[in-house]
Amino acid sequence: MKSRKLLMIPGPVEFTPEVLNAMGEPTTSHIAPDFIDCFGECLEMTREVFLAPSAQPFIVAGTGTFAMDMAASNLIEPGDRALVVNTGYFGDRMGDILGRYGAEVDHLRAPIGDAAGVDDLQEALDAGSYTLVSMTHVDTSTGVLTDVGALAAVAKAAGCLTVVDGVCGTAGAECRTEEWDIDVHLTASQKAVGVPPGLALLTFSPDAMAKFEGRDSPVANYYADIDNWLPIMQAYENRGGAYFGTPPVNLIYALNASLRQILAEGMDARFARHDRLARAFRAGAAAMGLEMVPRDDSLAAPTLTALYYPENIDASLCAGIGAEGVIVAAGLHAEIKEEYFRIGHMGDCNESDILSTLGAVERALAAEGHTCSTRSGVQAAQHALIGD
Ligand SMILES: *Cc1c(COP(=O)(O)O)cnc(C)c1O
Numbered sequence: 134m135k136s137r138k139l140l141m142i143p144g145p146v147e148f149t150p151e152v153l154n155a156m157g158e159p160t161t162s163h164i165a166p167d168f169i170d171c172f173g174e175c176l177e178m179t180r181e182v183f184l185a186p187s188a189q190p191f192i193v194a195g196t197g198t199f200a201m202d203m204a205a206s207n208l209i210e211p212g213d214r215a216l217v218v219n220t221g222y223f224g225d226r227m228g229d230i231l232g233r234y235g236a237e238v239d240h241l242r243a244p245i246g247d248a249a250g251v252d253d254l255q256e257a258l259d260a261g262s263y264t265l266v267s268m269t270h271v272d273t274s275t276g277v278l279t280d281v282g283a284l285a286a287v288a289k290a291a292g293c294l295t296v297v298d299g300v301c302g303t304a305g306a307e308c309r310t311e312e313w314d315i316d317v318h319l320t321a322s323q324k325a326v327g328v329p330p331g332l333a334l335l336t337f338s339p340d341a342m343a344k345f346e347g348r349d350s351p352v353a354n355y356y357a358d359i360d361n362w363l364p365i366m367q368a369y370e371n372r373g374g375a376y377f378g379t380p381p382v383n384l385i386y387a388l389n390a391s392l393r394q395i396l397a398e399g400m401d402a403r404f405a406r407h408d409r410l411a412r413a414f415r416a417g418a419a420a421m422g423l424e425m426v427p428r429d430d431s432l433a434a435p436t437l438t439a440l441y442y443p444e445n446i447d448a449s450l451c452a453g454i455g456a457e458g459v460i461v462a463a464g465l466h467a468e469i470k471e472e473y474f475r476i477g478h479m480g481d482c483n484e485s486d487i488l489s490t491l492g493a494v495e496r497a498l499a500a501e502g503h504t505c506s507t508r509s510g511v512q513a514a515q516h517a518l519i520g521d
Contacts, residue, residue: 138455141490142462143273143301143437143477144324148387149394152328155386163382164374171389172369172380178392179334182326183303183318184400185310188336191362192388194381197300197321199357200333201230204296204317206354207337207345208265211235215265216257216293218249218284221274221466223298227267234353236265245469246428248272248279251287258291264344266293271302274466275426276439276475278306282313289314294344300324303334304395305436305479307404316341322384325407325436325479327391331384394481407435410478410487413517414438417491420513421498422506426473436479439464441472443503450474453497459490484518 140147161168172192179190193203205227209215215236217228220243228238241249241257249257254266266288270281285295296317299308303318305325310318315338322332337345337359345359352358361377368375395403415433418425418440426439442450451463451474462477464470476490491510498504 137458139459139486139489141459141476141478141482141486143475143479144321145330146324146327146477146480147482147486148327148329149391149481151390151394152387155390156329156383158383158386160382163376163380168382168385169369169372169374172385173372175385175388175392176366176370178389178396179336182392182395182400183310183336184308184312185315185318185336185338187311188318188338189342189363189366191333191335191337191359191366192385193333193362194331194378194384195333196330197298197319197324197333198226200300200319200321200335201227201298202354203333203335203357203359204267204319205230205236206234206352206357207359208294208296208317208341209234209236210348210350212237213264214239214261215267216241216261216263218254218266218268218279219243220248220269220272220277220279221245223269223273223300224267227269227296227298231265231267239263245466246275246277246426246432248277248432249284250280251283254284254287258288258293263291263293265296267296267298269298269301270308271299271306271434271436273301273437273475274439274464276434276437277427277432278302278434281308281315285314294341301479302434302436304403305407306434310336311338322388324477326388327395327480328384328387331381332388404435407479407482409518410482410484411435411438413484413514414476414478414487414491416517417487417510417514418494420506421491421495421510423494426469437475437477439473439475442474443498446498446501446503447471448474450497450501453500454493457493457496459493461490487514487518
């Protein structure tokens, strides 16, 4: 199939045949016994994938933005103060959402390519009395990885609830939700979870549930209100049917297939694979002379790489890479949008995908007349993968 293209963007990603076949199963009633089992298993497996054994999972039709909305609308009451550890585009969005529900929002911003550290966070927390701290695990606009374990520990010690937007990282970048004191961990189906777009997935810790239960005011968002969803999640997990809004039956089938594959690989093995492939990809990019947006390797995400265009090359490179058979994403961060591009390597991504992508970047650069080191990227990635 000559027209086949490899999809290497930060969501949607390439999905496995098992997941896509599950999407095509005949749709059944949302209260059919088979579907009840399927949904119940998804809730149980979500706890395992998020490494959140005591948390309450929620699986609701919606995108990642809806998952952010669900976290904010249930946890914020007017007048609460929230701090956003902001690494880029989706930190801004989280601030807007928190503000929409009445929070007074402050942002702890790092320069592009950097992330706030524990000292920065401690200083901000000492200066204000916040009830909630949110952070983005993998910033989709910069490829920056935030050390959510270290930051959540600081926020929790200051008495704050912690919210992690894991949409570009969950099930790819190591995240130990419970061990790391993350009260709400949220993601969407179409990124490293490996299911077509349309599902919001979240876990609420006992502290997050307690904050919700202690609210004085009703949740302003009817569809997001977990008062409506908690009985549904509990019913399915206890293998009973229940109705609030029709579950997206085929997406739940697909989620079941993907969560099984994720757990069959094992979380530690999966985190290690993403890390190894990302390192190989970065080795290839560096050998080609492409500079990454994150300031250094410790800040580079295992699920996404953001690279500056070399001199005299512009965003038309993305179309060129597409013509070579690989779909990549252009820039997203408003301040540097025209200066860089992004490659997602998450979910079912493997060694061949990494080499194919680097090969397409090399050919596209060569086609634009940028020949200096375009033949060294694939080779460097191979060295990294082989380990010699
Ligand atoms: C993709 C993404 C979102 C938004 O998800 P949608 O499904 O597009 O609404 C939010 N946060 C991060 C970090 C993301 O990568």
